[in-house]
Amino acid sequence: MDQANGVDAFRSVTGITRYLLAFAALMTLATGPVSAGWEEDLEKKLAGIDDRYPGELGVYVHNLEDGKTADLRAGETWYLASTIKVPVAMAVMEAVDSGELTLDTDVELKAADFVDGAGETNWKSPGDRVSVRYLFEQMLTHSDNTATDVLIRLVGMDAVNQLVRRYTDGGIGEVTTLADVRRYAYSRFHEQAMTLSSDDMFTIKKAGTGNDRVQALAEVLDLDTGEFLVPDLDAAFDGYYESGLNSGRLDEFSLLFEALAEQDGLSDDSSAYLLSTLENIKTGDNRIKAGLPDHVTFIHKTGTQYRRACNIGLVQMDDHPGVIIAACGRGTQDLNASELAFRRVGEAVSETGVFEER
Numbered sequence: 001m002d003q004a005n006g007v008d009a010f011r012s013v014t015g016i017t018r019y020l021l022a023f024a025a026l027m028t029l030a031t032g033p034v035s036a037g038w039e040e041d042l043e044k045k046l047a048g049i050d051d052r053y054p055g056e057l058g059v060y061v062h063n064l065e066d067g068k069t070a071d072l073r074a075g076e077t078w079y080l081a082s083t084i085k086v087p088v089a090m091a092v093m094e095a096v097d098s099g100e101l102t103l104d105t106d107v108e109l110k111a112a113d114f115v116d117g118a119g120e121t122n123w124k125s126p127g128d129r130v131s132v133r134y135l136f137e138q139m140l141t142h143s144d145n146t147a148t149d150v151l152i153r154l155v156g157m158d159a160v161n162q163l164v165r166r167y168t169d170g171g172i173g174e175v176t177t178l179a180d181v182r183r184y185a186y187s188r189f190h191e192q193a194m195t196l197s198s199d200d201m202f203t204i205k206k207a208g209t210g211n212d213r214v215q216a217l218a219e220v221l222d223l224d225t226g227e228f229l230v231p232d233l234d235a236a237f238d239g240y241y242e243s244g245l246n247s248g249r250l251d252e253f254s255l256l257f258e259a260l261a262e263q264d265g266l267s268d269d270s271s272a273y274l275l276s277t278l279e280n281i282k283t284g285d286n287r288i289k290a291g292l293p294d295h296v297t298f299i300h301k302t303g304t305q306y307r308r309a310c311n312i313g314l315v316q317m318d319d320h321p322g323v324i325i326a327a328c329g330r331g332t333q334d335l336n337a338s339e340l341a342f343r344r345v346g347e348a349v350s351e352t353g354v355f356e357e358r
Helices: 003-031 038-051 081-098 132-141 145-155 157-167 178-186 191-195 198-206 210-221 233-242 250-261 268-279 335-350
Strands: 056-063 069-072 106-108 129-131 297-305 308-317 320-330
Touching (some): 038 069, 038 335, 056 250, 069 250, 081 132, 081 157, 081 250, 081 268, 081 297, 081 308, 129 132, 132 268, 145 178, 157 250, 178 191, 191 210, 198 210, 210 233, 250 320, 268 297, 308 335, 320 335
Antiparallel strands (some): 056 320, 106 129, 297 308
């Protein structure tokens, strides 16, 4: 080969190399900045977060763009607490789509509807009238238990459970009213607790925590604490959690958020209204959301119960189908520790690069 031909060959090879490098760069831009094997790296970080947590963590992350998932005990059964208000909301919007209800439907509050917890509905009185829209927004934005149980009364508990079964693959237990959460937990002390009225439960709640609440339960039921089957709230709630009510696998429950991301099953208007309401919730600022970058939107629901906490939602960003993040904690009453762990989960997912702007 003469010198001229050698130079031409070198230039040809160099040109091909430059082309391949340019093509690789374009592919990187097209597929996003998430590193290969991000799920293995994330699972190591989740294990580290769990090591620093005083209880046990369960986490499930699903990148809807590449279909990959990362998890920590996601296949175990977790108490879902108030995150079950999401399928209640979906059932309400299905009723709106079918014409059974409208957001402006007028509802009379009944004495049996009232449940202790957050939200403005408990400021009202039996006989007061409110709209479905009011109840819906109180249920999601303020995690209002009374509003939730009124909506369940309107659409039916069967409709909520049928919806859960339709969207998931059998990994979610029966969903109950929020009032029945208290009844089932307290019935671990004595079966008569299943007859507790709304007023009874408010009386018990006002007594305080720990032994004071146990004593108040005995007085309301007109029993002696010596007749109780378990010694304390820890044992009562542990027994309740073992029942599987309002509980399930995190990978299964996340299918509900996947349906919301894909706007599957609801009309465009109902889907948009539900998502916008979840975006504006007033709880959970110190949980997963605190670990996410400012340019993303987190559509989520929180849940808090005795020695249990959850935060499950969908991260949305431009030109991306979304990332589902589900986290639950158990075994500690230290809510600050749970919120810190959830924030660290958000930070760990962010470190994968999935949320980097394109």
